Amino acid sequence: MQPAIRVTELLKSFGPSRALDRVTLEIMPGEMVALIGASGSGKSTLLRHLAGLVLADRDSRSEIEVNGQLVQKSGRLAANIREVRESIGFVFQQFNLVGRLPVITNVMAGMLTRVPLWRSLTRWFHASEYSQGLEALARVGMAERAAQRASTLSGGQQQRAAIARTLVQRAKVVLADEPIASLDPESSRRVMDILSTINREDHCTVVVSLHQVNVAIKYCPRTIALRRGQVVFDGPSERLTPAMLRELYGAEADEILDLPDHISLLQDRRDNVAPLPSIQAAQAG
Amino acid sequence: MAATAPLPLAATANLPKTSWSTLLVWGAVLGLLALSWQGADMRPADLVRDSGNMAKYAADFFPPNFANWQLYLKEMLVTLQIALWGTALAVLCSIPLGLLAASNITPWWIHQPVRRVMDAFRAINEMVFAMLFVVAVGLGPFAGVLALWIHTTGTLAKLFSEAVEAIDPQPVEGIRATGAQKLEEIVYGVIPQVMPLWVSYTLYRFEANVRSASVVGMVGAGGIGVVLWEIIRGFYYAETAAVLLIIIVTVTLIDFASGRLRRTLI
Numbered sequence: 001m002q003p004a005i006r007v008t009e010l011l012k013s014f015g016p017s018r019a020l021d022r023v024t025l026e027i028m029p030g031e032m033v034a035l036i037g038a039s040g041s042g043k044s045t046l047l048r049h050l051a052g053l054v055l056a057d058r059d060s061r062s063e064i065e066v067n068g069q070l071v072q073k074s075g076r077l078a079a080n081i082r083e084v085r086e087s088i089g090f091v092f093q094q095f096n097l098v099g100r101l102p103v104i105t106n107v108m109a110g111m112l113t114r115v116p117l118w119r120s121l122t123r124w125f126h127a128s129e130y131s132q133g134l135e136a137l138a139r140v141g142m143a144e145r146a147a148q149r150a151s152t153l154s155g156g157q158q159q160r161a162a163i164a165r166t167l168v169q170r171a172k173v174v175l176a177d178e179p180i181a182s183l184d185p186e187s188s189r190r191v192m193d194i195l196s197t198i199n200r201e202d203h204c205t206v207v208v209s210l211h212q213v214n215v216a217i218k219y220c221p222r223t224i225a226l227r228r229g230q231v232v233f234d235g236p237s238e239r240l241t242p243a244m245l246r247e248l249y250g251a252e253a254d255e256i257l258d259l260p261d262h263i264s265l266l267q268d269r270r271d272n273v274a275p276l277p278s279i280q281a282a283q284a285g
Numbered sequence: 286m287a288a289t290a291p292l293p294l295a296a297t298a299n300l301p302k303t304s305w306s307t308l309l310v311w312g313a314v315l316g317l318l319a320l321s322w323q324g325a326d327m328r329p330a331d332l333v334r335d336s337g338n339m340a341k342y343a344a345d346f347f348p349p350n351f352a353n354w355q356l357y358l359k360e361m362l363v364t365l366q367i368a369l370w371g372t373a374l375a376v377l378c379s380i381p382l383g384l385l386a387a388s389n390i391t392p393w394w395i396h397q398p399v400r401r402v403m404d405a406f407r408a409i410n411e412m413v414f415a416m417l418f419v420v421a422v423g424l425g426p427f428a429g430v431l432a433l434w435i436h437t438t439g440t441l442a443k444l445f446s447e448a449v450e451a452i453d454p455q456p457v458e459g460i461r462a463t464g465a466q467k468l469e470e471i472v473y474g475v476i477p478q479v480m481p482l483w484v485s486y487t488l489y490r491f492e493a494n495v496r497s498a499s500v501v502g503m504v505g506a507g508g509i510g511v512v513l514w515e516i517i518r519g520f521y522y523a524e525t526a527a528v529l530l531i532i533i534v535t536v537t538l539i540d541f542a543s544g545r546l547r548r549t550l551i
Contacts, residue, residue: 051462086464096459100477109473113464120465121472162459169463 002068004029004173004205005050011060012045012229019045020056021229027207029172032199034216034237035209037226038252043209044093046226047177050207051090052081067172086113089166089204091176091195095158099151103142103161106150107133110168136167140194156187163194167202174198176208180215192219211255213240227252342522349530350523357512357531364508365535367426367501368494371433376487378438383445383483384471390449400446406439415501426507433494433501441490448482449475484550488543495539499532 005027012020020042027033035043048054049064050071056062058075065071067087070078078084089110097106111129112120119125125133137143140160150158159179166174176195180188192208196219199206210216216223217237225233225240225248232248233240245253332339351357384390386399414432422428457474465473502510509532516524 053458053462082464082466084464085462088462088464090459090462092455092459092462094455096455096462098456098460098474098477100480101473105473109460109465109469110463112460112466112469112473117466117468120469123472165459165463 001028003027003065004031004067005207006063006065007046007050008063009060010046010049010062010064011057012042012049012054012062013057018229020049023226023229023231025224025231025234027205029205030199030203031222032196032206032220033208034220034223035207035226036211036213036216036223036240037209038249038255039211041226042229043226044177045229047090047175047207047209050173050175051085051088052077053090082113086169087172089163089169089171089174091159091162091166091174091179093178093181095155095162097150097158097162097165099149101150102147103137103150103153104130104133104146106161107136107146107164107168110136110165110170133164133168136164137161139167139197140164141190154187156183156190159183159187159191160194163191163198167198171204173205173207176206178209178211181211188215195219213245216240345522346526348523349526350521351527353524354527354531357509357528360502360509360512361499361531361535363426364498364502364510365495365539367429367506367508368433368491368498370430371437371498372487372491372494374430374434375437375441375490378434379441379445380483382438382442384449384475386442386446387449389452389454390471390475396446400443403439403442406435407443408439409436411436411497411501412504415506416504419505424505424507429498429501429506429508432506433497436497437490437494441486444486445479445483448479448486452478481550485547488547488550492536492540492543496536499536 003026005025007023007025010020010023012018023042023046035046037043045054049056049062050066052064052071055072055075055077056064060074062075063070063073066084069080069084069087071081071084072078097103098109105123108123108125108129111125111132115125115129134143134146137146140163142157142160142164145153145157145161150161153161163174174195179195180191183191192215195206195208198204208220213223217240220237222235223233223237223240224231227249233244242253249255382399382403386396386403388396390396391399411432414435415428418428418431422431452475456478457470460470460474499509499513502508502512503514505511509528513525513528513532516528
């Protein structure tokens, strides 16, 4: 069987630092795979490469295929990238909906490649097409919000609408980049349940990057773990014991262990914000 | 935390203080004004010396003579119509030009030339364009429409492109990820984000164009300006006062109405 996703020798540098270091992996159709790692380990960068939103290094042998179609090779997008993207649904951490458009219009955007250009530009959709959009919204429990502006929804609702967009797209592969990192626990659970349902009922291949390993173990049979741009683990999620994680990540392991979302967020902030010089001086004196 | 501790001495170094460079800037401004005194033919003493004359001149304006009010209102309406068409055509052109001039939409070899052309459109005052168009298409309101169209396109396209450059790129990426093409990214991802600002800028330019349209007539480009020019040249001051009052009231009403409209749309 042909893999749904094939990544070969993916190399990506931001200036002198390696964001992805010769990543090679295969994911088969119908799999639900978690991508874990601390912040800055390359999870988002990897997912964005899969949809051709970011290009690999020019002089590398990097090659990415999704659904048997080339996405990019040696830092160049495939000529038919838009056709390839049609079969790839992408769910973003910040939802990336257009706030001023109604939910249903945001969802209909998943159909743009299927309608003629003059109709998509005039937002002219047929009743049968609208009913596909409403059906998708109903599946994520959002049908009654269809006419509302996307910006008036809560984060969890926006994320569910974003998933409805990938349903309308009829994506065979759904890539979710930290889909629950900005959500409360209850919304997180609903979003993960929906992704899991899509995987089971629609036979979508789902790759979801996650901050917490317990979520990965609960929803995904397979986990790929990244550390500093390298794949350090690729196997059954249940093998990811705390001891294993400490072996893989050392001190960084705390960040992806069982900490509730808000606590790990707070820790991020504390690490990133340097104390003011005057406070340092006051503490020193 | 030691909130009551006094600020360490090092922190006071960052407080703002009057520096030599500030004094230098003020000196340069005053120097520039002094240098321009003669060129601008500044004669403040004349204001006092000729104040008697001026009071007599001002008195000639009152009471305003509204005998020809039907003509004035008719021409004021023409002025509004010039402003309306000039603005509408400018908006139509500024949508594509504003997108082409945005650095987050087009590569530099497109947005740089477009911006330079818009700079040129904007640099030349609508009065100058009006004079040129009067020669090209003859006396009358159409020359005024063309003048406002060109000048306003220069202004609006720049404002539109700045709004486009300030958008949040994430929703656009969301649209791109579905396999949409560039035009669809713009219609679904960009336009909805810039719409409130674009509407606001358009209304603002319409207000400005009503004011401009009332003067382009002075070079023969139609509307109330033609009337104004003729009565000023004929020393009909009471009639001039009437026309000025009509312009003031109309412009104020338009400003007020479009200001209200702008607030409800944003």
